[in-house]
């Protein structure tokens with residue numbers, strides 16, 4: 519009798535963390551990454567593209583895959599990334615409370631720099647919003663059916 523083919527290891531997806539959380543090493547499904555085969559969201563997307571969804575599903579943790587589809591990363595939406603940790607995991611991680619206290623203390627110690635950076639960021643956003651509004655006006659002007 520021939521032996522069954524060796525089982526390929528199940529790959530989990532590394533959970534994105536908030537930028538200051540360099541000490542967190544969890545999978546999207548909530549397990550410690552130690553001793554597990556862990557890939558990034560980008561590597562998972564490339565794997566699905568390469569192997570197809572059905573074949574990739576045989577060696578990918580589906581809880582990780584579904585969870586990563588539900589939550590945005592900090593780069594995409596910082597508020598949703600924080601919301602995940604504040605309420606998305608059930609109880610709020612007590613370490614997060616300490617991190618917020620330290621962040622507030624750092625801001626207080628560097629108040630002027632914080633205010634300048636925030637004003638700069640808001641200026642950039644207003645510029646983007648102005649560009650978007652101008653673009654919408656241009657599209658409306660080109661499409662006669664959208665005129666009153």
Ligand SMILES: [Zn+2]
Nearest residue numbers: 530547579582
């Ligand atoms: Zn997993």
